[in-house]
Amino acid sequence: MSSRTDRLKLNAMLNGSGSHVVGWRHPLAHAGGNRDFAHYRQMAQTAERGRFDALFIADVVATQGSHIDSLRRSAKAETFEPLTLLSALAAVTTHIGLIATATTTYNEPYHIARKFASLDHLSSGRAGWNLVTSVVPDESWNFGFEHHLDHASRYERAEEFYRVVAGLWDSWEDDAFVEDKASGLFFDPDKLHVLNHRGKHFSVRGPLNVARTPQGHPVLVQAGSSGAGRDLAARYAELIFTAQHNLSDAQAFYRDVKDRMEDYGRSPDHLKILPGLTPIVGASEAEARTKLQALQDLIDPVLGLRLLADNAGDFDLSAYPLDGPLPELPATNRSKSRQQLIVDLARKENLTIRQLYQRFASAGAVTGTAQTIADHIEEWFHGHGADGFNLTFPWLPGALDDFVNLVVPELQRRGLFRTEYEGPTLRHQLGLPRPAFKRASSSVRGDLIGTAEDPTATHRPPAALESQVQS
Ligand SMILES: Cc1cc2nc3c(=O)[nH]c(=O)nc-3n(C[C@H](O)[C@H](O)[C@H](O)COP(=O)(O)O)c2cc1C
CATH class of the missing domain: 3.20.20.30 (Luciferase-like domain)
Structure with missing residues (x-):
């Protein structure tokens, strides 16, 4: 170890x-x-x-x-x-x-x-x-x-x-929002990036x-x-x-x-x-095992079988004897890993359907x-x-x-x-790093950037407001 x-x-x-x-x-x-x-x-x-x-x-x-x-x-x-x-x-x-x-x-x-x-x-x-x-x-x-x-x-x-x-x-880059009351500019357009994603499933402009x-x-x-x-x-x-x-x-x-x-x-x-x-x-x-068994005893077979069917790929097991083995299951479009886990468990430990759903309920x-x-x-x-x-x-x-x-x-x-x-x-x-800002590879300066105001222009607040801010 x-x-x-x-x-x-x-x-x-x-x-x-x-x-x-x-x-x-x-x-x-x-x-x-x-x-x-x-x-x-x-x-x-x-x-x-x-x-x-x-x-x-x-x-x-x-x-x-x-x-x-x-x-x-x-x-x-x-x-x-x-x-x-x-x-x-x-x-x-x-x-x-x-x-x-x-x-x-x-x-x-x-x-x-x-x-x-x-x-x-x-x-x-x-x-x-x-x-x-x-x-x-x-x-x-x-x-x-x-x-x-x-x-x-x-x-x-x-x-x-x-x-x-x-x-x-x-x-947006981390420091995009300058909120500069003096100039009247809220964010820095150079720090805004438009995704312009076009893929097989999604078309998303952003930002x-x-x-x-x-x-x-x-x-x-x-x-x-x-x-x-x-x-x-x-x-x-x-x-x-x-x-x-x-x-x-x-x-x-x-x-x-x-x-x-x-x-x-x-x-x-x-x-x-x-x-x-x-x-x-x-x-x-022993006390812990008794606590678990008390719950297991409350499982109605209707519920137990459905639990198994839902996890084994929606396969209805109600026609099979509860105290008999798990039959072969057809391939599933649902969770393949979950179905495999159930089949492996049943085969490895030779569990009956009832034992399997009880075990699965307490997985x-x-x-x-x-x-x-x-x-x-x-x-x-x-x-x-x-x-x-x-x-x-x-x-x-x-x-x-x-x-x-x-x-x-x-x-x-x-x-x-x-x-x-x-x-x-x-x-x-x-203990995970904070991801650094990454400019998307599909990012281009799109229309949104083109319509931004000239960032060098200075917009001063009206005199009355400016004096309020200073006081
Ligand atoms: C602990 C755990 C929690 C999960 N939570 C959800 C969930 O909340 N909603 C959901 O649809 N699937 C949930 N899943 C299912 C998985 O996200 C995944 O979709 C499923 O296992 C099928 O994918 P797979 O075939 O790659 O295993 C969970 C799985 C595990 C192990």
Whole structure:
């Protein structure tokens, strides 16, 4: 085990009542938390007290599933829009990073560049964008498409989408806004750059109507683990969320992505890899296991089978015996990496369908005491399977409270985790450089520049105003 001099990164994935499919039924869960801002405020402040790098809001632009029999048994039918929620949380927190999911499949780059730039300003440099290409086909029906775009096309669009967004974020140099009351000139037109992007998927002139942000660019997060997803991450991402079920798979993923970065001339230190982890803390190992089993027993088979079908490529397993093996699955247009993970798990451990959905419902769950959970974290971190963890909490807010009160102090005692924030921005916490301003290669001096006033002209304020300013 090689030692590391850097510190662990921790992200809290928050939602209304917890990540477990029946978490909302737990006695310490806030069942209606999805529509309660006070609940989110409390969780954000708890995570900040625990010195988490960031909190993260996942998103799907549809109700998660249209099978009413399973949907009505989960808490996934309603949720706040993430950027709106994070804008409100920015006002009641001071240091914690604020990461929102936004899909490149059902958005336009100008909107996304503008919204995340605004969040970065509103939060004084704490915004992050989890770029996803969408896995849930129901989304397509909310945007006028009969079918979900295929996997390769989604990633092709995502790549161009990101380049446009990054170009728009560099519309203005950092010191473009001179706001010179004496001359009457608000900005320096030499520091304004028009993108003029024309590509296969997008045609975007620019410039963005938001100034360059405190972080230069909001932090880019990526959560796809297929070859195309890893490549996109290696080229552009600064943080990865990934689902890895054991240390050796996590190490292979970690090495693969960091090696790919070298192909793009990037330093491996400029991308932090955070596998998922769902901690369930008990006073003893047995108590933690009992807490988990109590939740598992609440899973109705209707819900369990749908959970598996949604993640295994929308394949209906209800015709197969619950206590029999997983059949061969056809190729999917949804998450290829997720389907493979499920098939591998079933084959490796010879699980029945029922065992598989129970296992899947508790994916990433680690039961133990504060010490054994800290041991697990330390092993993955020092073993280069992770730069930190994306923590999900099976029920909320109770499981987050447990982690912050019991596990964080143990990680701090071991010197693995910070006791104070490193600085004001998310980049400070993550140890990521602020991107230098980059003039887009497609940038030209377009009409907008041509109509700028002569920057050498002096516009003095009327005498009456000038005397007010001086007095
Ligand atoms: C921790 C984590 C969080 C994710 N969050 C979202 C999300 O909020 N919305 C979404 O549409 N997809 C989400 N995804 C899915 C991925 O972004 C990606 O689209 C999916 O894995 C399919 O891509 P792949 O085939 O490259 O793995 C998430 C994945 C992981 C591992």
